Amino acid sequence: MANPCEVEVLNNALSGIGVDEKSLVSILTKSQNEHKKSMRKGCSKFFLEDERQFERWNDSAIKSLKAEFKLFKDVVVLSLMHPWERDARLLKKALKKGLPHYNVIVEIACTRSSDQLLGARKAYHSLFDRSTEEDLASHVKGSERKLLVALVSAYRYEGPKVKEDAAKSEAKALLNAIKNNNGDHKKKAMEEDEVIWILTTRSKPHLKVVYEQYKKISAKTITEDLEVELLLKETVECLCTPQTYFTRVFDTALREDAKEDAKKALTRLVATQEDVDLKGIAAKFEDKIKERVKGAYKDVLLGVLADDRQ
Amino acid sequence: MATIDVPEQVSVLADAEALRKACKGWGTDEKAIISVLGHRNAVQRKQIRLAYEDLYQEDLIKRLESELSGDFEKAVYRWILDPADRDAVLANVAIKKLSPDHHVIVEISCTRSPEELLAVRRAYQARYKHSLEEDVAAHTKGDTRKLLVALVSAFRFDGEEIDTRVANSEAKILHETVKDKEFNHEEIIRILSTRSKMQLMATFNRYRDDHGTTITKNLEGDSGDEFLKTLRPTIRCLNDPKKYFEKVLRNSIRRVGTDEDALTRVIVTRAEKDLKDVKELYYKRNSVPLDQAVAKDTTGDYKALLLTLLGKED
Numbered sequence: 143m144a145n146p147c148e149v150e151v152l153n154n155a156l157s158g159i160g161v162d163e164k165s166l167v168s169i170l171t172k173s174q175n176e177h178k179k180s181m182r183k184g185c186s187k188f189f190l191e192d193e194r195q196f197e198r199w200n201d202s203a204i205k206s207l208k209a210e211f212k213l214f215k216d217v218v219v220l221s222l223m224h225p226w227e228r229d230a231r232l233l234k235k236a237l238k239k240g241l242p243h244y245n246v247i248v249e250i251a252c253t254r255s256s257d258q259l260l261g262a263r264k265a266y267h268s269l270f271d272r273s274t275e276e277d278l279a280s281h282v283k284g285s286e287r288k289l290l291v292a293l294v295s296a297y298r299y300e301g302p303k304v305k306e307d308a309a310k311s312e313a314k315a316l317l318n319a320i321k322n323n324n325g326d327h328k329k330k331a332m333e334e335d336e337v338i339w340i341l342t343t344r345s346k347p348h349l350k351v352v353y354e355q356y357k358k359i360s361a362k363t364i365t366e367d368l369e370v371e372l373l374l375k376e377t378v379e380c381l382c383t384p385q386t387y388f389t390r391v392f393d394t395a396l397r398e399d400a401k402e403d404a405k406k407a408l409t410r411l412v413a414t415q416e417d418v419d420l421k422g423i424a425a426k427f428e429d430k431i432k433e434r435v436k437g438a439y440k441d442v443l444l445g446v447l448a449d450d451r452q
Numbered sequence: 453m454a455t456i457d458v459p460e461q462v463s464v465l466a467d468a469e470a471l472r473k474a475c476k477g478w479g480t481d482e483k484a485i486i487s488v489l490g491h492r493n494a495v496q497r498k499q500i501r502l503a504y505e506d507l508y509q510e511d512l513i514k515r516l517e518s519e520l521s522g523d524f525e526k527a528v529y530r531w532i533l534d535p536a537d538r539d540a541v542l543a544n545v546a547i548k549k550l551s552p553d554h555h556v557i558v559e560i561s562c563t564r565s566p567e568e569l570l571a572v573r574r575a576y577q578a579r580y581k582h583s584l585e586e587d588v589a590a591h592t593k594g595d596t597r598k599l600l601v602a603l604v605s606a607f608r609f610d611g612e613e614i615d616t617r618v619a620n621s622e623a624k625i626l627h628e629t630v631k632d633k634e635f636n637h638e639e640i641i642r643i644l645s646t647r648s649k650m651q652l653m654a655t656f657n658r659y660r661d662d663h664g665t666t667i668t669k670n671l672e673g674d675s676g677d678e679f680l681k682t683l684r685p686t687i688r689c690l691n692d693p694k695k696y697f698e699k700v701l702r703n704s705i706r707r708v709g710t711d712e713d714a715l716t717r718v719i720v721t722r723a724e725k726d727l728k729d730v731k732e733l734y735y736k737r738n739s740v741p742l743d744q745a746v747a748k749d750t751t752g753d754y755k756a757l758l759l760t761l762l763g764k765e766d
Contacts, residue, residue, distance in 0.1 A: 295605035343586035
C-alpha cells in the first residue's frame with residue numbers, strides 16, 4: 143500500500159512550477175507494481191478511474207506535466223544560446239504562433255538595446271533566409287502589422303539628450319490620439335500614424351519624458367489610458383516603465399493558477415536577464431520562488447538571480 | 453566600377469604635408485588639393501586626416517572648410533568624409549530643407565547595401581544625436597512618411613535566394629497599384645521596404661514578363677501627389693540604380709543653371725562604386741561623354757575636382 147506521505151509527495155512534486163526531480167526519482171525507484179497502483183489511486187488529480195477498470199492518466203495533467211519538465215530544458219537551452227540567435231528564434235516562434243503571442247515580439251523589440259536588436263535581425267537572416275521585417279510584414283495582418291514591423295526595425299538613439307519641447311508636444315499628440323479613439327470605437331490608437339512614429343522612432347529616454355509629460359496633462363498615465371489596447375499598452379510599458387513590466391511577469395508566473403504561457407514568459411525573462419536588470423525585482427519574489435518553484439528549475443532561478451553572480 | 457585613379461604607392465605623411473603646404477600662407481593651392489585628394493580612396497583619405505591631425509594638431513576638414521568656398525568647398529567636404537558619414541550629412545541636409553528632398557533619402561536608403569545603410573544610421577546618430585528614422589518621421593507626413601521611415605529602417609536580407617511564388621503574387625499587387633492608379637499604399641510600402649533586393653529584382657522581372665513593359669515605364673511622368681513623387685525614385689533605385697544615377701546626372705546638367713548639389717552628390721558618392729558604368733550609360737543615352745558635358749557646364753576648381761573624380765587624366 144502506498145504511504146499517504148508518498149502520495150502527498152507525488153502530488154507536490156507535480157504541482158507548482160517546475161518538477162521536484164529528486165522526490166520523483168526516490169518514489170519511482172522504490173516502487174513495485176502494486177505500490178504504484180495504490181499511488182495512482184491516491185492521486186485523483188492526475189489519474190482517473192477509467193470505465194474499463196484501470197487508473198488512466200488525466201490528459202491535461204500529462205500535458206501540463208510535460209510543460210513543467212520542459213521549463214528547465216527551455217531555460218538551459220535559451221541561456222546557453224547566443225542572445226542574437228535566441229531572440230531571432232523567439233521572434234520567429236511568436237510570429238508562427240499568432241496574435242496572442244505577439245507580446246513576445248513587443249517584449250524583445252522594446253527591451254533590447256539598439257545593437258542587441260540589430261544583432262537579432264542579423265541572426266534572423268542567417269537562420270531563416272529572410273529579414274525579420276519581411277516575415278512580420280507578410281504574416282501579420284491588421285493594425286498590429288504597422289506597429290510590430292516598425293518596432294522591430296528601430297535603431298534608436300541611446301544618448302541621454304532629450305528635447306523637452308518635442309516631448310511635450312508629442313505627449314499632447316498621444317493624448318489626442320488616445321482620447322479621440324475612445325469616442326470613435328472603430329479606430330484604435332494603434333492605427334494612428336502619430337502614435338506609431340512617436341513610439342517606434344523616438345529614443346527611450348525621450349519616451350520616458352513623454353510619459354512624464356503625459357501624466358501632467360491627463361488624469362491617468364499612458365498605460366492606464368491604453369487599458370483596452372493590450373499590445374500598445376505593453377509597448378509603452380516596455381519602453382517607458384520596463385521594471386513594471388518585469389514585475390508583472392514575475393507576479394503572474396508565480397501565482398497559484400499560473401498558466402503555461404505565464405511560466406514561459408518567466409523562463410524567457412530569466413534567460414535573457416543579462417540584458418536587463420532583474421535583481422531588484424527578483425529579490426521581492428525570492429520567497430515566492432522558494433515556495434512555489436521546484437527542482438532544478440528552482441535552482442536555476444535562484445542561482446541566476448543571486449547577488450554574487452559574476 | 454570605380455572611376456577614381458589611385459596611384460600604386462601612397463604616403464599619407466607626404467600627402468598630409470602637401471595639403472598643409474597648399475593651405476599655408478596667403479591663398480590656397482586648390483590644384484594641389486585636387487591632385488592629392490582626388491586620387492585617394494576612402495581608407496587613404498581617412499589616414500591622411502589622421503596623419504594631418506597628428507602632425508599639425510588641427511582638423512584637416514575644418515582647415516579646408518575655412519580655406520575653400522562655394523561649390524568647390526561643398527564638393528571637397530563631401531568627398532573627404534567617410535562614406536557612411538557623408539551619407540549621414542547628405543541625409544540630414546535633405547531632411548532639414550524647408551521642403552525636404554525626399555528623393556535623396558530614397559537614394560541613400562535604396563542604393564546602399566544593407567550593411568552600408570546600417571553604418572549610415574550609426575554615423576547619423578553619432579553626428580546628430582538622433583536616429584535617422586526619428587528625424588525623417590518628424591519632418592514628413594502621411595504615407596510619404598510611412599514609406600521613407602520604412603525605407604531607412606530596412607535591414608534587408610542580402611542573400612541570393614528568391615521565392616518565385618512571392619515574386620508572382622507581389623508583381624500582381626504592384627501592377628494593380630501602378631496601372632490602375634489605385635494606390636494600396638500599405639502593400640506597396642511593405643513590398644518595397646522589406647523584400648531583399650534579389651527578391652525585388654525577381655518581382656520586377658516578373659512584372660515585365662507578365663505585362664510587356666517595365667514597372668518604371670508604367671510610372672513615367674513627373675506629376676502626381678507627394679507619395680507618387682517619392683514612389684517613383686524608390687522603384688527606380690531598386691530596379692536599376694545605375695540607370696537612376698544616369699538620369700539624375702542628365703537632369704542636373706540639362707537644367708538651366710546646373711543643379712550642383714545633385715551633380716556633386718552623384719559623382720562623389722559613386723566615384724568609388726559604379727560611376728564607370730554610369731558614364732557608359734550616359735554616353736549611350738546622350739551621345740556625349742559625361743566628362744564633356746560636365747566640363748561644358750561647370751567652371752574653375754569645382755570643375756577640375758569633378759573631372760578628376762570622373763577619372764580624367766590630369
